[in-house]
Amino acid sequence: KERTVITRVHMHELAPDIRNKNNEEVNMGLTLDEALLEAKRCLDCPNPTCTSGCPVNIDIPSFIKNIERNAILEAAAVLKQTSALPAVCGRVCPQEKQCEASCIYTQKLGKAAVAIGYLERFAADYERKSGKASIPECAPLNGIKIAVVGSGPAGLSFAGDMAKRGYKVTVFEALHEIGGVLKYGIPEFRLPNDIIDAEIENIKQMGVEIITNCIVGKTITYDELKKQGYKGLFVGSGAGLPRFMNIPGENLIGVMSSNEYLTRINLMGASRNGDTPVLSGENVAIIGGGNTAMDAVRTAKRLGAKHAMIVYRRSEQEMPARIEEIKHAKEEGVEFLTLHNPIEYMGDEQGRVKTMRLQKMALGEPDASGRRSPVEIPGAIETITVDTVIVSIGVSPNPLVPSSIPGLTVSKWGTLVVSDDLQTSIPAIYAGGDIVRGGATVILAMGDGRKAAAAMDQYLMSNC
């Protein structure tokens, strides 16, 4: 009883008018005392509903009770049994829709959920700072070589799990940096690079080799990998292909995809110490309402935009972005232009975008996604001033790998078709993460990596 009267811990944050001018992490983490108290709120339910809300079924009560008795390193070890990247997931998981939505506090008590995500982050950070990070035990090498395409969360978690099982794993990454979207997409004010690097270091410690600047299907083909003795391939190549709206003026200077904008800044260091340029403007419009749009708009604010705007065709309720992100964006001075949809961009003599025409929308009946669909209000068109537009309306799978391996079955959306075991139409090739799901989440990609590792292990053991 007394546990339930404790109020949920509050996350310390950098002040909005300071953080919107730098690249520091916004969420500052919990102190030990706060974590101990928050851990106390967990009721250690005999039938923990929270765990079934987590896509990888982390043993939530077990890690939280370890925190409560101040055995933080043990809590971290519990997390690592299931998650290859706990410090990452504790930060970017949509907790409010997953584990925390299924916590008994939310479900039965009508109170704020146990802060599972904050505690997860706390335990992982504590372990990293302690310098006593435990390397999961690996079985002795079994002599079987496995190749992985892509070093995003799917590829990394697959690699870690196969290494644990004694396989010799090589990850091939097309870019010059390791981490996939975690590095080139999600900004440092939400997920600092040294945190990703520390988790990558753990995976390397387990004997996983990572080769950057190597594109499977271009630099090296699947056939060559087979010749080199690789017995299995896991494709975790993500959904990196940006979508555009195909409206007039979309190729003007200053109109770009969120992938381009975020890659220039996060991967290439544009606007900081990098040689890569980026356009920054006074009036920056981001088209879209997902996590990527929020990351882009908050980045634009940090690059000095006077007006950084979200332009979204539905209302705030239908936005797919995390609630925390929308809240942070608003605090930082981001403007929200909901129920507006761009129909045309106009430029100046040099071709730089100058204005955009917006069609005003109203909400109609729910559509296939269950959200109320946007409907045009006839004749309601307005023009606003912009000098930079970032199109963030989603991504499709990159066709590079699927098209380079004949025999892989691809869906009409360009995703790889897999069985329940994540096996593709070629038995020795498994796939997971965004290349299978389209744009999804870090934790789902990680979960796929784990599941595919278990399934491929079984397949190889019975077929090799």
Added chain:
Amino acid sequence: MNKILKKAFFSSNVVYFEVEAPLIAQARKAGHFVLVKVGTNGERIPLTIAASDTTKGSISLVVQRVGVSSAKLCALNEGDYITDLVGPLGKATHIEKYGTVLCAGGGVGVAPLLPIVEAMKKAGNKVITILAARSKELVILEEQMEANSDEVIIMTDDGTYGKKGIITAGIEEVLLRERVDMCVTVGPAVMMKYVALLTKQYNVPTMASLNTIMVDGTGMCGACRVTVGGKTKFVCVDGPEFDAHQVDFDEMQMRLGSYKEIEQKAMNQYLTSTTSN
């Protein structure tokens, strides 16, 4: 990290490199390019693979020094390492026996033209190569082109070498003289635009290799997009070669200027910092 095995100057601003890259040397075909990044904070810039040597495991690049990133690359020496190099990227050139092929290159386009000239010759075509430059000291790769062409015509704006005049004048002379089955052009967007307008008049199918601004080179960002036949295409994965008669060269030219001011400022800063050391 890729080691530089050999460096030579083709002119004061054009450098030839032979770089260790065994996998790329194996996999590459004419028309493919690589992305190169110098230093941890370097920019990723696309460069055509000019040649490869599978026994040595090396590829050759011909780099024209135009701004900060190409200057940083050109400043490297034999034995130095290129921080990041990835490829081969893009679609390979469609090579077949057309009959007579006219290859027209100018400015930065001459280096990327060389492997195409070579492959067209190897496929049994009669190859006529036209190289255009502002003046004599900017003419590059003449010898290499000679070795792989039936005829090389040099055009200079100021008449200091070869014939005086712009590239289209040289092309038109050939078109009036004999039947040409295919034209390939690589160079500045404006040049390709006028080449395409001319060959269209003569009904000669024409391929242009486009050099748009790139970041990843794998289809991930869309920085390289161009309009071809009214549709948006990504040069790094759908190209770099397209039907020149369908390309919107004005839009391409405009987009190449996206970062002009920032690039010029950066180059000035780079020049002051390197001369003061």
